Amino acid sequence: MADTTFAYAPAPESRAVVSLRPAYGLFIDGAFTPPTERLITTVNPADEESLAEVSVADEGDVDRAVTAARRAFEQVWSPMPPAERGKYLFRISRIIQERARELAVLESLDNGKPIKESRDVDIPLAAAHFFYYAGWADKLAHAGFGAAPRPLGVAAQVIPWNFPLLMLAWKIAPALATGNTVVLKPAETTPLTALLFAEICQQAELPPGVVNIVTGAADTGRALIAHPGTDKVAFTGSTEVGREIARTVAGTRKKLTLELGGKGANIVYDDAPLDQAVEGIVNGIFFNQGHVCCAGSRLLVQESIAEEVLHRLKERVSRLRLGDPLDKNTDIGAINSAEQLARIRALAQTGRDEGSQDWAPDCELPAHGYWFAPTIFTGVTQAHRIAREEIFGPVLSVLTFRTPDEAVEKANNTPYGLSAGVWTEKGSRMLWTAGRLRAGVVWSNTFNKFDPTSPFGGYRESGYGREGGRHGLEAYLDV
């Protein structure tokens, strides 16, 4: 049957490339344990269908993982010539590249993100991260941390569900390159690519115990963070949990790095390259359904062009395609979990209750699964909760400003300090603004760009420590 208008027919990526086990054990000391008695089900957020069951590690399991990591640290990994350590990481990077499509499909199934993002962003960046840090392994003497910087030992790492494999790479690659061993807990709702990564470790013949993956929920994370046998804690997630972890770690010898929440301001001056700015606004808040700690969730637009920018923005958002994450033409996928969807809905309701006006394009939400239409709130002031609290969803709050001073003041008027955007064609104004923003990453005339060589991390309550680049080594060295 021929179409009579220009349209995109469904273009789903095949699921066949992924083979899932019905139930997964824990990855400890180089091998999978039998599945634990208690199991949690991980579902596809796009249709709520069960994907697999994964184990729930208890304190005993965590202890076994830490013990394995300690043994591997002392007997194998730390004594190994650094160049050889690096070669394992290069090998892992290559296997990720080889199995990229499989990882991308699995990530989209478990997380709900569009395949074009897992395929073009998450997985290639994860591979690049391992490749980058692999090269550091035998060059640490040149990194500016002394002639022979020592690893810390065993690292406890807890990662979130928004970029499952990429956050794993951000954690594991620098830890291993510097000679540490790790016990990593993936998020409760997105454990599957971490478990596939465990298989990749086996395929790479990584010595047992160097990488251990323990799945579970918050209790497993607490047990891992509190375990006295680790030397380092690295966490990416909410600021609330970050505070709890900082309290737990206080008074111990453990080194701590935290990558937490944000409420990034995206400042659009009246001389901005408007079409690219609109793209940047869309990318800033709707990339990965807004499940991005560094999202540009507050649009600060100069009053003189606010109307025009909003008009263009709404036109553009109306063209976003929401739906099946595995469809190659999908721009907006599913919200990761029922819990997160409820939180987004509640905060959006707060926005309406506080008097902001919401707008969303006509877009049909699938009947099953967790979905939230891309939404723009106007008439927002700094006092509104939707301008202050991290929503972690596809919800943009629009505020206006009159002068550069006011833009910077409003941008900094938050306890967070992770990211910010600046749009202007005037170089000196860009530098002036970037210099005054209290944020760890400033994207000017672009947004949501990441690179293994580029340090990433927050000011203030967005956490401390940096991941990426030479700076990212410090978190795993005794300096």
Next chain:
Amino acid sequence: MSEFPVPAAARLPVRKTYKLYLGGGFPRSESGRSYPVTSAEGEPLAHAALASRKDARDAVVAARRAFAPWAARTAYNRGQILYRVAEMMEGRRAQFVQETIDAEGLDTARAEEVVSAAVDRWVYYAGWTDKVTQVLGGTNPVSGPYDNRSVPEPTGVVAVLAPPKSPLLGLVSVIAPVIATGNTAVVVASEPHPLPAVTLAEALATSDLPGGVVNILTGRLAELAPPLASHADVNALDLAGAGERAAELEEAAATTLTRVLRPRPSTDWAAAPGLSRITPFLETKTVWHPVGI
């Protein structure tokens, strides 16, 4: 007034009142309290202001107000001012030596060494101000058409608990690295030996250092440290002088994700510090910009 010996000379010397250093001024504690300070041998020396929690909060306000303009000074200018502090200390050398003898019970030669080291420490950090950015920052070769740079920036207001047993050299060693990079400081001086800190404040006040960049509180660590550690407008905490309270203060700081520099078991304040006290009070800011025509 049996507490202080009556001087033998015919002329009655004018004694110094030891006050707080806050926002560039020298107020008494708003609480009106003071506490007696004795020498290492237990001889009464003077009364020092006993700062209150309110004084601590006022100090944070002063430090916050001073932060943006201080951070915006050129690194060269900050270096000049830190060097000026060294000059001012040198001019008050005799006083610092005497106070060091009194406080630490050292002989004159040893006290001279301590004062020299303290003066030299300012010179050392004066030289760091315009080197840090190049040493710790740089260009990142990202895989794409972007200019990508990372620069170190001061974290903001730093609460500094000065080491109690090294009231001059230790004090200078914890203040100078904090302010060299553009942070401002709220300092709790050595509780038993606060007098060198007040004299240092007098040197700071005459060094072109803007008011509020360094604020010095004298008083009880137990009273002043907890509100500073949990203060939401304090960005970082140097626990050098926290002693056994370090863990509880670190926990208090966790609530607002305040950066914490833990105390090292035995710090030799005479040793060359390198960057070890500079980097904990810096953030890294990464800026991306497209490259095109």
Next chain:
Amino acid sequence: MPDTAPAPGLPRATDNASLRAFLHGLPGVDEVGARARAAALATRSLKTTAKAYAIDLAIRMVDLTTLEGADTPGKVRALSAKARRPDPDDRGVPHVAAVCVYPDLVPVAVDALRGSPVAVASVATAFPAGRAPLEAKLADTRQAVADGADEIDMVIDRGAFLAGDYRKVHEEIVAVREACARPGGEPAHLKVILETGELAAYDNVRRASWLAMLAGADFIKTSTGKVNPAATLPVTLVMLEAVRDFRAATGRQVGVKPAGGIRTTKDALRHLVLVNETTGPDWLDPSWFRLGASSLLNDLLMQRTRLATGTYPGPDHYTLD
């Protein structure tokens, strides 16, 4: 000049200062961002029925072109036959939009296409360099129109544009537009070739697009095909943004024609995706979007057959011209 009075926000006068102030006041184009947007849209996937529709639409949008020094009447007649019926074996294949030739071959094309819906387009104004006195350019145009050309593809004076003489560029377009008039009939449609490969920057592509539209262009066209790079996705994107914004500002819709370098079905479909996502479906019609090409047509026909039959035919199953 456009028939309507300038809308608010448009330049009030056509002196160089006014034009310059207006064109340099347009929002800038960030090169990296524009390229990234075009690249992101290039990942759109068109399958099955959507692809079949898009291929036929692309065929209907083709300006089948021959612009060689060696062109002969025979060559133009063969091309015209192909334009009317691209695949002699399949009557379901639509005809292309136009045949595009040099001015002296217009009579041949008009003759060969008489009675068909395929339009005759002629390049004019000392194509491709445009380096001739204005009078020669106008004579070139008048002759082509008189010989029956439905559409005139003129080139702008890039030298004047790059020298900042916007008034001269504007005046020439206005003059050529006047030369397109046909006594007692519809004027020939004017397509203005910006030759973006010589404009150096996307900011200039946007400015030249607006300048041409302000001067009355019915279409803006990327390239002559004689300069590399010719039509690229980011250039077409910037021009589509310009016609979209121009319609919003003036109410007048202007067409876009990427030309040169579009050789494969994949290239053509990527352009259609750009149209769909930038200006929307109002431009997804041969009246508003054309693809200037020669070898593209055969690839479209091959892909069409493959989609219909599931087998990939060899190039020799299609006529060369």
